Amino acid sequence: MGQSTAAGEATPATMRAVVVARPGGLDALEIKEIPVPERKPGWVRIRVKAFGVNESEVTTRKGEADADVTYPRVPGIEGVGVVDQADVDSGLWPGQQVATMMGGMGRSYDGSYAQYLTVPSEQVIPLDTSLPWDVVGALPEMLQTAYGSLTISLGLQVGQTLLIRGGTSTVGLSAATIAKDLGATVLSTTRSRERAGELTAVGVDHPLVDDGTLADQVRELVPDGVDAALELVGCSVLADTLRAVRRHGTVCFTGALAGQWTLPDFSPFMIPRGVRLTSYDGQAADLPADVFARQLRAIAEGRLKVPVAKVYHGLEQVRDAHADLESGTTPGKHVVVLAG
Template sequence: MRAVVLREPGPVTNLELVERPVPPVGPGWVRVKVHAFGINRSELHTRLGLAQGVTFPRVPGIEATGVVDSAPDSDLVPGQQVAALMGGMGRVFDGGYAEYTVVPRHSVIPFRSDLPWEVLGQIPETLQTAYGSLTTGLDLRAGQTLLIRGGTSALGFATAALARDLGATVLATTRQPDRLDTLKAHGVDHPLLDDGAVAAQVREIVGDGVDAALELVGTPTLPDTLAATRVHGTVCFTGMLSNQWTIPDFYPIGYLPTGVRLTAYGGGADDLPADVLQRYLDRVASGEITLGPSRVYRLDEIRQAHDDLEHNRFAGKLVVVTD
């Protein structure tokens, strides 16, 4: 099989497309024939040497979509469509940047869909994170207002779609003026140009501040996001598009606005019920939910895909197809 191997952290040239034996599979594990996989910030962090607990060389990739190739002593059967995600993929053991990957059964979610693989490849990890952020992280309800900081990321688009479907009003930011129309076209009620003072813009629209906010940029914008949120509102820290994760000398009383709640979300496949994935796929297929924009690459274009992600050249999800 072909697989992308990261020799060690560093530039995109450290990603090498090589020939490897198809990996063996034992009880409790599932071998998936990969048809498509999404490119994620997590894998960029791994390549840049920012991730913890990764050993090298490693096949990256925290998600993949394909069909079951072998699943000893399992409820899954060969040929069944599945999504595999998280649970150590691409970090503790080899991940989805390959034509075959072997993952624990608990990291596999079965589904049925006639959507093309380049569409299916956009969805699993992004949906899992968006769904978990809105439910576990924010407990968002119909009629509430949501601010998404980092709206033109794949996760931003997915969260906006889910929030609108729930009945929330969505505000979302971008640092690039030419992407405001893209946000509007994908269901954002109030696209905002991120000038570093988004809270003032938000309060012109929602006087007391939003009910909920999703922080996808990271710690540099978190204070402004907190300031855009009403008393007893909640900010969920989920993403780190800025690659800045920590707050030096964090003093909660001085940092957090009075009465604003700060939480976080980071989950796995167990947080995305199979019926939620299936319902989302069905609604995408029927046109009821529109995915954000995407860009599709071949497996031998993995270096270009990583470079495009690192330099934020495109809005939405980057997907690789193996066929």
């Protein structure tokens, strides 16, 4: 199997990367000079231009992630950049814009907090856009999770009503813009009345203040219950979310912003009669290249808004990005852009 390698300037032997040698606080994020990863057959080496910072990487840094995370580790579950090296039959070529996310990157193998990374070719989405890297870098995991939840798990249709619980999260804001583009009526939540304007700004039809019991508020607007609900807050409010959905409607459990992923004494009878409960835990393939391209065009044309909280420049600011993300004071996506 042959390979296609970047022309012009040779790839260096070493690179700068953020490495977590052992779990800890912000000081566990150390910038080190390490070898540029060797590309295996069937994999692609990418020169990283930008990456989003996610809760998953915070848990990896703290040592609270699943057992598949090993240390030392370069974190980063998503990234965008250009192809540096690929198999000649992969359909990818050096210099091509690409995005990648999930699939074990930053967890079971090194991720995007680096100048270069390698990933399986099936995990790479080709791009062609003039949008700046800070915008593109905010998108992969956010769009994949939101789009996959709405289409694969909920099967959202034109004219349906959707409740997003956890609406001011990055996935919640992204899901609202996608759902509106799909033709749905969107109800979305915030815990603070002062943040309702953030929901209106991305097209939410009915911003709701979530005090922990939401079903009655929803049914005042939609008496029979909504067609679909995207649960991003977690199991602490899941029973209430289920009560907000109509018979034969569906709730998709995608996230647990409040930290509770399980129910200690789960009974199937907590699910209201006729309501369906599913989940979403997807991969890069759930966001097809043509769908990503449509989203990029919609952003470029101003029809979709990207909820970017803050842009950071260089690996030196990764600690700042983690601190800001944990503080929860700035809604939207935190994005790190690399020079070059």
